[in-house]
Amino acid sequence: MSDSASMHRTRSAAQTAGLAGMLGDPDHLGGTHHAGAAALQPYRRLTRRRALWLAAVALLIVGSVLFDLRSGPSGLPLATLLHTLFDRAAADPAASVIVWQIRLPYAVMAVLVGGALGLSGAEMQTILNNPLASPYTLGVSAAAAFGASLAIVLDITLPGIAQSWIVSANAFLFALFSALLLDGVARWRGMNTSGVVLFGIALVFAFHALVSLTQFVASADALQGLIFWTLGSLARADWPKIGVLAVALALALPLALRNAWKLTALRLGEDRAASFGIDVRRIRLMTLLRVSVLSALAVSFVGTIGFVGLIAPHIARTLFGEDHRFYLPGSMLVGALMLSLASIASKLLVPGVLIPVGIVTALVGIPLFLGIVVRTQGVSS
Amino acid sequence: MRGLSIHQLSVRYGKRLVLHSLCAGPLPRGQITALLGPNGSGKSTLLRALAGLTRAQEGSLALDGEALGLSAAAARSHSVVYLPQALPAGVRLQVLESVLVACRATRGAFGQRDAHGADLARASAVLERLGIGALASRSLDELSGGQRQLVGIAQALVREPQVLLLDEPLSALDLNHQFHVMSVLREITRERDIATVVVLHDINAALRACDQAMLLDGGRIVGFGPAAQVITSESLARVFGVAARIEQCSRGQYQVLIDGLAQNGEAVVEPPSQFDGGSGSGAGSEPDDARQRVISLAERRGSHREAAVRAELAR
Numbered sequence: 001m002s003d004s005a006s007m008h009r010t011r012s013a014a015q016t017a018g019l020a021g022m023l024g025d026p027d028h029l030g031g032t033h034h035a036g037a038a039a040l041q042p043y044r045r046l047t048r049r050r051a052l053w054l055a056a057v058a059l060l061i062v063g064s065v066l067f068d069l070r071s072g073p074s075g076l077p078l079a080t081l082l083h084t085l086f087d088r089a090a091a092d093p094a095a096s097v098i099v100w101q102i103r104l105p106y107a108v109m110a111v112l113v114g115g116a117l118g119l120s121g122a123e124m125q126t127i128l129n130n131p132l133a134s135p136y137t138l139g140v141s142a143a144a145a146f147g148a149s150l151a152i153v154l155d156i157t158l159p160g161i162a163q164s165w166i167v168s169a170n171a172f173l174f175a176l177f178s179a180l181l182l183d184g185v186a187r188w189r190g191m192n193t194s195g196v197v198l199f200g201i202a203l204v205f206a207f208h209a210l211v212s213l214t215q216f217v218a219s220a221d222a223l224q225g226l227i228f229w230t231l232g233s234l235a236r237a238d239w240p241k242i243g244v245l246a247v248a249l250a251l252a253l254p255l256a257l258r259n260a261w262k263l264t265a266l267r268l269g270e271d272r273a274a275s276f277g278i279d280v281r282r283i284r285l286m287t288l289l290r291v292s293v294l295s296a297l298a299v300s301f302v303g304t305i306g307f308v309g310l311i312a313p314h315i316a317r318t319l320f321g322e323d324h325r326f327y328l329p330g331s332m333l334v335g336a337l338m339l340s341l342a343s344i345a346s347k348l349l350v351p352g353v354l355i356p357v358g359i360v361t362a363l364v365g366i367p368l369f370l371g372i373v374v375r376t377q378g379v380s381s
Numbered sequence: 382m383r384g385l386s387i388h389q390l391s392v393r394y395g396k397r398l399v400l401h402s403l404c405a406g407p408l409p410r411g412q413i414t415a416l417l418g419p420n421g422s423g424k425s426t427l428l429r430a431l432a433g434l435t436r437a438q439e440g441s442l443a444l445d446g447e448a449l450g451l452s453a454a455a456a457r458s459h460s461v462v463y464l465p466q467a468l469p470a471g472v473r474l475q476v477l478e479s480v481l482v483a484c485r486a487t488r489g490a491f492g493q494r495d496a497h498g499a500d501l502a503r504a505s506a507v508l509e510r511l512g513i514g515a516l517a518s519r520s521l522d523e524l525s526g527g528q529r530q531l532v533g534i535a536q537a538l539v540r541e542p543q544v545l546l547l548d549e550p551l552s553a554l555d556l557n558h559q560f561h562v563m564s565v566l567r568e569i570t571r572e573r574d575i576a577t578v579v580v581l582h583d584i585n586a587a588l589r590a591c592d593q594a595m596l597l598d599g600g601r602i603v604g605f606g607p608a609a610q611v612i613t614s615e616s617l618a619r620v621f622g623v624a625a626r627i628e629q630c631s632r633g634q635y636q637v638l639i640d641g642l643a644q645n646g647e648a649v650v651e652p653p654s655q656f657d658g659g660s661g662s663g664a665g666s667e668p669d670d671a672r673q674r675v676i677s678l679a680e681r682r683g684s685h686r687e688a689a690v691r692a693e694l695a696r
Contacts, residue, residue: 040501042518043477129469265486267472268479268536275432275463276486276540322473323482 050326053319057333061111064340068107071347073354074098109237109301110343110357111336112245114308116298118335119249120291121309122316122328123256126263127284128193129270131372134309135295138182139203140175141306144299145230146207147174149214152229153222167229168241171300178203179292186288232303232358234343241301252294253332259283260324267322305358307365308335308342314372338364383445384409385431385544385576390440392423392430399426401600402440408593410445410543413570413577415587415608418597419621424580427597428546431578432463444543444576462542466549468521468529476524476532477517480504483536507539511565527558531565538569545570545577551586559583563590584637588612588627596620609635618643 069081076084076095084091084099091099117135124133135141150156151170161169185191185199211230218226256263262283265273274280295309312335313327320330342360349355384407392400400423408414416424429435431442433452442449449461474482481504485497508514513531516524524532530550537545550566551559567590570577581587587594587608594611596604598620604611609627617625617637624640 040477040505043475043501046475046518261482261485262487264474264478264482267469267474268482269465269469271429271432271434271463271465272468272483272533272536273486274434275461275546276483276536278486317473321475321478323478 046321047323047326050320050323050330054326054330054333057319057330057337061333061337061340064337064344065107065111068110068340068344068347069099069103071344072098072103073347073352105237105239105242106234106343107340108242109234109245110339112242112249113234113298113302113305114312114339114342115332115336116245116249116252116294117305117309117339118312118316119252119256119328119332120295120298121335122313122331123263123287123291124309125313126266126324127287128197129266130193130197131314132310133197133200134307134313135291135299136304136306136309137204138197138200139178139207140182140292140295141299141304142204142207142211143178144171144175144296145304146210146214147171148229148300148303149211149218149226150174152226153214153218155222164238168236168300172296174207175296175300176293178207179289179296182292183285183288186285228356229303230358231356232299232305232361233354233356234302234346235354235356236302245297245301248294248297249332252290253329255290256287256328257325259287260328263287263324263328264322303356303358305339305361307361307369308338311365311368311372312338314368383407384412385449385578386443386446387431388441388443390427390430390437390442392426392435392437399423399600400430400437403427403602405595405602405605406443408576408578408595410576411571411574412592413566413579413590414593414595415591416578416580416595416597417584417587417612417620422597422620423600424597425548426600428463428548428578428580431544432461432546434463460540460542461544461546462537462540463546464533464537464548464550466552467526468533470522472521474521475518476513476521476535477501477504477508479521479532480507480535480539484539504535504539507535510569511535511538525558526553527555527561530554530558530562534562534565534569538573541573542575545575547577547579549580549582551581551583559586566590584612584617584621584625588635588637612637 069085070076070078076098080092080095081099084095085104088096088100121134124135124138125131148167148171151167156166156170157163158166158169181203182196182200186196191199211226215223215226262273262278265276265278266280266283270280299305313331315338316327316331316334319334320326339357339361342357342364345364346355346357346360349360386406386408387403388406390400390403391398416427418424426435430437430451433450437451440451442451468479472479481500484500484504505514505517508517511531511534513528513535516528516532521529521532534547534550537547547566550562554562563586566577566579569575579591581591591608593606594604594608595602596611596616603620604616612627614625614627617623622643624643626638626640627635628638630636
């Protein structure tokens with residue numbers, strides 16, 4: 001009722017504005033700058049508001065990291081903390097170790113892993129056109145867990161890789177393998193996006209079964225390490241790993257932004273995007289490969305962390321809309337903020353105990369996830 | 382030869398031949414060509430093949446006599462734009478954004494700040510032209526079906542198409558919006574000298590708003606030419622299995638009135654019929670064939686709509 005009323009209104013407005021021939025030739029279009037300028041104001045305001053939101057989330061991350069640094073069992077006073085941070089040489093050696101070897105790597109790792117998962121999740125959801133796509137639900141995390149459990153249980157060594165990196169390296173290899181499998185399935189002639197998602201879910205179950213199998217045959221010692229790994233913990237963070245992940249993220253974001261318009265167009269429907277001149281298959285495969293490597297890297301360093309890659313894109317969508325120029329960095333920042341807050345919660349929930357952050361994200365993620373399910377159901381009905 | 386010509390176009394899905402070596406044309410610029418035919422006659426496949434979205438195994442296309450490749454990549458270099466039936470639901474984009482995306486889809490994200498401003502102006506001008514400028518900052522999800530269809534057309538127009546292909550743009554629209562969308566399409570087609578091809582179920586809309594009509598049956602063209610010559614009671618009986626009259630109402634417009642199902646493929650009234658490129662192969666006058674049509678026809682939405690329009694006119 002109101003729809004058709006507004007339609008009549010808009011139409012009569014157009015008629016008074018003169019329906020005929022304002023668009024005859026493209027050259028003429030340049031001349032409509034004046035007429036269009038007023039109409040463009042709301043859009044310009046919108047983009048400004050989104051940029052401000054991005055800055056706001058970034059600020060929140062800085063605040064969250066600082067709070068993350070403050071919290072911990074040893075209870076460093078703020079002054080000591082800041083002193084140690086900004087003047088490492090002159091600081092108390094014990095405080096220096098706590099801040100520089102434990103708290104700062106954890107806090108930075110949380111931000112990087114969260115960012116990587118948020119960015120990968122957002123891109124996966126767009127290219128697979130499925131709000132349930134994420135590194136976790138597509139089996140990349142489960143594959144990493146299997147790779148890690150093999151390394152822990154079989155105590156394997158890889159040529160040219162230091163012992164401290166073996167578990168992560170093997171986890172990465174398996175995560176990459178699962179990503180390539182997904183990629184291969186997507187390349188398969190006639191396989192559509194929901195087929196890829198179903199295949200990913202099959203991968204989750206397959207790798208979970210394999211992890212259970214390795215747990216079954218593992219020795220008691222290995223079993224403890226294995227279970228701890230699959231819980232997902234920031235306690236495995238160190239500076240070289242942070243460096244690797246930071247470089248990967250720094251490469252992935254510009255590549256993602258380069259495709260921002262194409263990815264946004266993909267949201268208008270595959271056929272429509274193809275007729276706009278986008279090579280849909282190519283962009284889907286390239287994006288899948290890129291985000292698979294990124295998410296494989298993230299989970300191989302910290303273990304299974306669910307829900308960040310799934311939830312962050314949904315939050316980013318409500319904050320930034322789906323213009324991917326804002327949505328992609330937005331999802332990355334939201335993911336980073338989420339995991340940083342989870343890292344704080346993992347220290348504060350039980351005083352003196354560092355709960356693995358994977359547990360916290362799952363516990364916080366489930367209510368959020370249910371909320372999204374209920375809301376999307378409400379929209380579609 | 383200004384327009385889109387189809388030569389020996391064949392499309393196969395697996396082993397099944399969906400389009401049998403179609404020849405037609407040119408589908409003229411500045412005019413709307415309606416693609417008509419029963420379900421499964423190959424209308425949508427032909428439209429997708431013209432857009433390069435479904436790969437034709439044989440044949441060729443030409444625009445203004447110049448060869449046009451069969452792939453989407455080749456089609457887009459000639460600004461062939463295809464519009465699917467509907468915009469997907471649940472997309473968090475504003476109307477102006479979605480048109481801007483269509484405009485910038487194949488450009489990089491960095492640099493060209495001036496180009497960005499020009500594209501914005503272009504997008505908003507297209508919205509104004511279609512009379513939906515006021516919707517610019519509304520979310521796609523808030524729009525009614527008719528508004529969404531107009532936004533879809535805006536997304537196509539901003540790419541300055543030479544050939545515009547629309548798949549059932551009127552489905553799910555109320556009467557008012559059906560008229561509005563078709564009249565906007567007519568104006569734009571004339572104004573910008575576009576060859577527009579529209580898949581339609583509504584015979585009356587085709588007769589009213591389209592200049593040319595192409596009638597498909599079983600993957601073959603059984604009629605192509607000026608709409609009034611292709612849409613006849615004889616062809617409707619033969620292809621759709623309905624008894625129909627084409628009558629001129631007091632305002633001078635032609636209307637298709639459906640009396641019911643055709644008896645053995647025979648129409649009730651028989652004005653002269655002329656087919657330009659048609660072959661006589663589609664004449665399904667066998668009783669079995671007719672019964673088959675009757676069954677599929679009962680479920681056909683188009684005939685319901687026709688009946689509704691007729692009831693309204695009778696009042």
